[in-house]
Amino acid sequence: MTPGRPVPPPLARPALPNDAVTDPAADLDTDPGTGLLAAAYGAVSPDGGLAPLTLARRAPKADDVEIAIEFCGLCHSDVHASRGEWGNQKYPLVPGHEIVGTVSRVGSAVTDFTPGDRVGVGCMVDSCRECESCLDGLEQYCENGMTGTYGAKDSRNGDAITQGGYSSAVVVDRRYVVRVPGNLDPAAVAPLLCAGVTTFSPLRHFDVEEGDVVGVVGLGGLGHMAVKLAKAMGAVVKVFTTSEGKVPAALELGADEVILSRDKDAMAAADRTIDLIIDTVAAPHDLNPFFRTLRVDGALFQLGMPSDAMPPVNPGALIRRRIAYAGSLIGGIAETQEMLDFCAEHGVVADIELVRADQLNEAYDRMVAGDVKYRFVLDTSTLQAPAEKADV
Numbered sequence: 605m606t607p608g609r610p611v612p613p614p615l616a617r618p619a620l621p622n623d624a625v626t627d628p629a630a631d632l633d634t635d636p637g638t639g640l641l642a643a644a645y646g647a648v649s650p651d652g653g654l655a656p657l658t659l660a661r662r663a664p665k666a667d668d669v670e671i672a673i674e675f676c677g678l679c680h681s682d683v684h685a686s687r688g689e690w691g692n693q694k695y696p697l698v699p700g701h702e703i704v705g706t707v708s709r710v711g712s713a714v715t716d717f718t719p720g721d722r723v724g725v726g727c728m729v730d731s732c733r734e735c736e737s738c739l740d741g742l743e744q745y746c747e748n749g750m751t752g753t754y755g756a757k758d759s760r761n762g763d764a765i766t767q768g769g770y771s772s773a774v775v776v777d778r779r780y781v782v783r784v785p786g787n788l789d790p791a792a793v794a795p796l797l798c799a800g801v802t803t804f805s806p807l808r809h810f811d812v813e814e815g816d817v818v819g820v821v822g823l824g825g826l827g828h829m830a831v832k833l834a835k836a837m838g839a840v841v842k843v844f845t846t847s848e849g850k851v852p853a854a855l856e857l858g859a860d861e862v863i864l865s866r867d868k869d870a871m872a873a874a875d876r877t878i879d880l881i882i883d884t885v886a887a888p889h890d891l892n893p894f895f896r897t898l899r900v901d902g903a904l905f906q907l908g909m910p911s912d913a914m915p916p917v918n919p920g921a922l923i924r925r926r927i928a929y930a931g932s933l934i935g936g937i938a939e940t941q942e943m944l945d946f947c948a949e950h951g952v953v954a955d956i957e958l959v960r961a962d963q964l965n966e967a968y969d970r971m972v973a974g975d976v977k978y979r980f981v982l983d984t985s986t987l988q989a990p991a992e993k994a995d996v
Contacts, residue, residue: 644771646698650688660994676769677702677794700769726797785948792953801935814838826884
């Protein structure tokens, strides 16, 4: 296990000096064609739930890829955003950043994708392309702020608010589109574009390899992917959970051991046995008992983002074993493609439940209640036909 493994070379072409110039016509085709009306489901207020909407999608510019969406994963962040739980949102808002579909049109400068290709779009659709992070293939850490797939101002397209994948189509710059391997179930690939790369990135950053011991805290959408990916990398996987009911599920996913974190004897037995911990829990919890399970030079990566303050970390626990406490955010475009290729090689996909458009509100309530094993995915073929006039 080697901390700080370099990311793959960036997929995007090097930024040109004028790439950051916001000129709506700068890279339009001479004849870009027309945009389209897309069927969608979204929120029109924080407390109104999700309802049918119609989106106006732009005509593809020279570097754009138009995608007919087949599937879109449901992420818990979609619930927070659509319900206004992460601050003010501009409504209407169409969530969805785990998009899988097929290319329907490409701009004149696009040579890496052709109509009919199965592709994916994850949590971002643009970044500045000029800062050190972007040039290093770490667009998720863009120093000028990445552009989220929904709910963000799109500075290259007139500051329009981006609208996500609970829709029948989307248009995205080719630099932020990845190729979906043909041997994977496209519906089960969708959550890989968020949950998959979010857990893959810290595992790869620490260059997990055969024989390393990886602990996974929590067994939800992120946790189940961490188990699958770490096992595929050859690691011994130990799952920490507060629930005895999750023990069979963890073992079924491939965990080598399940540790009940409320059992003091079980936690004591795990002392100094783990190289790397992936913590996926988004509720406040005490990290200090988990630090004690790490070996010298171990690390704990925090992926869950609790809404309330966490109990204080004891610096002595870190100092005495040279332990690193770190965070990690999704992955860059090149790393997302690497993750998909790795999953294709090892047959790794998410465990999903397909839902219809008219089940989205119920699915949101079930996500909040923890009643999902382990990710919901929207089948966009169940969307209504678009109206004659766009809502947004």
